Amino acid sequence: MKARVFVTLKNGILDPQGKAIEGALKSLDFKGIESVRQGKIFEIELAGADRAGAEHLLREACEKLLANQVVEDFQVEIL
């Protein structure tokens, strides 16, 4: 079984990397881009086929390590 974990900065947290990327895209003349925020994706392979169990496990992994909940949100997607 495969899963994806998305970790993104919470709203209102300054994201200087996203801002720099946004500036670069604008300077390349990509029209219509309003803002860019950068995050992380973790692609995770899991043993077994228990989807609910996998989701529970990955949420715990996010809380313990993958996300810093002071500034980051996470989302777990079982594929």
Add this chain to the structure above:
Amino acid sequence: MKAAIILFPGSNREGDAFRAISAACGEPIIVWHGQTELPAGTDLVVLPGGFSYGDYLRCGAIAARAPIMEAVRDHAVRGGLVLGICNGLQILVESGLLPGVLMRNARMRFVCRMQHLKVERTDTPFTSQYEQGQVIKVAIAHGEGNYEADSETIARLEGAGRVAFRYCDSRGVVGGAANPNGSTNDIAGIYSENFNVLGLMPHPENLIDPLVGGTDGRGLFESLAAFGKAA
């Protein structure tokens, strides 16, 4: 003062911390992060600067979950002294021993330069040998030193006098261009609730010898030594 310096893969300032502590407090012991216990009788734990785990995931995130950190947490809860410098501060906030987070510097650049700091209070184990409001010159070298926390946490820190050092200019004026990284309220270092844990981004351990630009960092280690003698 019996000190233990924790060595993580990617730490690189443990030698500087070793020299500074040896000069003021006696020779420390280097402890590998995979250990689960601190040496018996440890008074002070130092988390040195560097790039533990190559700053992978988030600065300090993986080191904060190292086996030894359970023992460091117990030591702090018992009231033991903990000093986290630079990456050490990042590890302390990731481990929950200090609040907040260190974000990328607001101007996106790694800053490596001399920096003035204002000593906020002198009634702690780390600062008794400084003067209240003293301006000291130490080194900074970091890419993620922008201290952020929610407004409630900042108010709590300020209200309890838990800001240890603030970035300032050579005259002691805080804020503006003297802030190298966008840190909230110009915070360069903070204490735990009981003032036994100090984390700071600057490197006092590099300013202990006139040969390398000054001795303003000595006060911190001499304060620890004085605290050890009084205890």
